[in-house]
Amino acid sequence: MPDDLARHFLLNPGVTFLNHGSYGACPRPVMEAYRDWQERLEAQPVAFMDPAHLTERFSEVRIALGAEIGADPDDLVWVTNATAGLNIVARSLDLGPGDEVLTTDHEYSALTKTWAFVAGRAGAVIRPVRIPLPLTEEAFADALRKAITDRTKVLFLSHITSPTALVFPIAGIVAEARARGIVTIIDGAHAPGHIPLDVTALGADYYVGNCHKWLMAPKGTAFLHSRPAMQALLDPRVISHGWTEAGESPGPFGGSAFLDRFQFQGTRDPSAWLAVPAAIRFRNDHDWGAVSARCGALAQEIAAEFAGITGLPALAAPEVSAPQMIAMPIPDCDTEKLHRDLLSRYGIEIPVLRWAGRCFVRLSIQGYNRPEDGRTLLAAVRDLLDLR
Template sequence: MSDNLARQFLLREDVTFLNHGSFGACPRPVFETYQAFQLELESEPVEFLGRRLNDMMRIPREAVAAEIGAAPTNIAAVINATSGLNIVAQSLPLQPGDQILTTDHEYSALEKTWAYVCRKTGAEVVVVKVPMPLISEEAFTDTIIAGMTERTKVLFLSHITSPTALVFPIERSIAEARKRGIWSVIDGAHTPGHIPLALDALGADFYSGNCHKWMMTPKGSAFLHARPEVQGLLDPLVISHGWTKESKDPGALGAFGNSPFIDGIEVQGTRDPSAWLTVPAAIQYRRENDWASVQDHCRQLAQDTARRLRELTGLEPLSSPEFSAPQMVAMPIPECDTAEIHKLLFERYRVEIPVFKWQDHHIARLSVQGYNSRPQMDRLLDALSELLDLRPSRRRAGGEG
C-alpha cells in the first residue's frame, strides 16, 4: 500500500509488522478520537459517566449494527470477543451429560473457557476433526452434523479460525443446530471489518466479534450479538447497576431504559468506554480511505506471498482459496523449532509474525493490512529462506520481480 497510508498508523518504523490479526493496529485519526473521548471523560467524569454515557453508547451500537447486518437492540458492547463468549458459556443452563460440539481449530482461550464450564456443570466437550485441507463446504458441514447427537446442547464454532486462518462455512451447520434445538455460539473475533457480515440473517443464537482487530478501533472494543429469543438466558459476568431482577423477562426494560440484555452487560460501574465510542470514527476512516480497495490489495498481497512461500517449501496450503481468510493466511513451513524461528525473526530481522506448531503443521501466520507493502513481504521471505535453509534457486523461481 502507499507510504502515505502506512504513515497514518502508529506502528514502529523499525519493525515489519505482519501480525495485525493478534491485536490489530489503530490508525492515527481514530486513535486521536479515542484520546479526545478520554480527555472529555477526565474533564468532568460525573457528567460524562453519570449523565451522558447512556445516550452516547447508543451511537456506536447503531453504527456497528449497520456494518454487521444486525438490529442495534441485539448488540451489547464488551471489551473483547473472549469476554462476550464467556458471558454466553457461563450463562447457558448446562447439566451433567450435556455436550458442547466444537472443532479442532478453536482459539485456546475459548477451549479453556469451555473446559472451565464443563468442570462447573458436568457437561463435556466433543471435538470433531475438520477434513484437511479444507476444500469443500459439504465435507465441512457433513462432519459437523455427523457430530451432533441427542446430547448436543451447544455448537461452538469459529467463523474465522485463529490458528489456521480459515473461513468456516458455518451457515448450514447453524441452521441444522436450530432445527435440533442446539444453541449455536460463534467466535467471530476476526470477522468484523474483515469479511461481510449479516448477523441477523445468519441466525446464530450468539455471536461475539472484535472491533479492535480488522475494524481498527482502539483495544477494548467488541460486541456480543444475541437473538432476541435467547437474550433472557444471559447473565452478565459482573453484576452492577445495569442488572435488574426482571433481567430474564425479554419484554422488560433494563435499569437504564435499554433492554435488560444491553444494560446488564454494558453498565458495570466505573470504566473507560472510550474505545467503544470510537467505532463510528473507525467506520468513517475506512470509508474515507476506500477500504474495499485496500482490502482487495491486501488479499492479493497475502495470497501472493503464500504462493511464493509454497514454491520455496513445496508444502501444500491448508485450504483452497475460498476458505482462506482474505487478509490472513496460515502458511505451512518445514518442520522446525517454531519458538526459535519466531524469536530470530524478530531479534535478527525485526519481523513481527506468529510462528507456531498446530497439530502436525508448522505455521507462520501472515496478516496483511493497509500499512503493509510488497517489500515487507520480500523481507519475510528472505528471512524465512535463510532461517529455514530454503533453496535460493527455488526462491528465484517463485517470481520475486
C-alpha cells in the first residue's frame, strides 16, 4: 500500500483505524469542496437556494453519481443516509394485516426496527429467513424462494451485510420476486464505491445506497433510486414547495414529480451532496480501482493470519465476502470489553460484534491503511484474548 494515501485523510494518526465501514472517511480535497459549497451558500443564501440555480447543481450530482452506479440520473434523489432513505420506502408501502415482509437474519439492526415499526402499525408480519452458511448463490436464493407465500408483499435484502460483511447474490431472487409482483427493496449502504454496481441492470424497485461510506463523500450523502413506475408511490415524508396534489410532471420547479418532491424540502444544507462529484473525482485521480484491489488483497491476507491465530475458519469464501470488509470470527468473549480494550490499550478502532451467537471482529481496509495496521491488530487480539 503506498504510504502517501494516508496523508489525504483527516484521520487521527494516533489511531489504527480499521473501521471504514461504519461511517467512512472523507479525503481532504473532498472536505475542501464540501466547505467551499457551504461558503458559497453563506455568501449568497437567496441566490444559492433559488431552485433555478439548485436544480442545475443537483442535476450535475445526479449525472456524476448515476454514471458511477448505473442509474438514470432522473431516477435518483438525495437522502441524508441509508436509514432515512429506507424509512421513506418502508413507510410509503400500503401494507395490510397478514401481509408478509420477507428478509434475512443478516440485516442492519436499525432497519430491522424500521420494519418492526411499519409492520406493527399495519398488522403485517416480518419473515426473517436464516441464510445457510457458508453462503452460496443457490442456497441463498433457495432459502428465500421457499419462504415466499401468496402473502409476501415485500422482499428486503442487504446488498452487503452489516454484521457479517457478505455480498449477497441478490440479482436472481430480485428478478424472481419482481416477476411475482413482490416489491423489491435493497439496502445498499455498503455497496457504492465498494463493489461494481449497476442499479438499473439489477432492477430492484427501490435501491438505497450511501455515498459517505465507500465512495468517501462527506457524511449526510445517500441516494434513493426508484424504478420510474414505482416513484409515484413514495411519500417523501416532508411535504414542501416541490409537492403537488396531482403529482404531475413537470413539477413546480420543472423537474419530474419525483425530483421536485424530493429535491426541495424546506431549508436544507445541500453542500455535502454537492461534494459527491468531488469524491468521485478524488477516486479517479488516485486510480481507486487499483487501490481497492490492493486493499482487498491486504484484507484477505490479514484475515488468513487472523484465522491462523484464532483457529477459527473464515465465515465466507473471498468471492462472497465484501472485498474491503471481512467479519473475522473470534472465540466467545465480552465484545464490548474487547472493543474498549482495543481502543484504549492499543489505539485500534474496529467493531467487535456478536451475531447469531457468534463473535466477530469486522475488519475494514481502505486506501489509508498499511500492512502494519494488520500486524498491530493481530498482536493486540492475541494479547487480549490470550491466544498463542
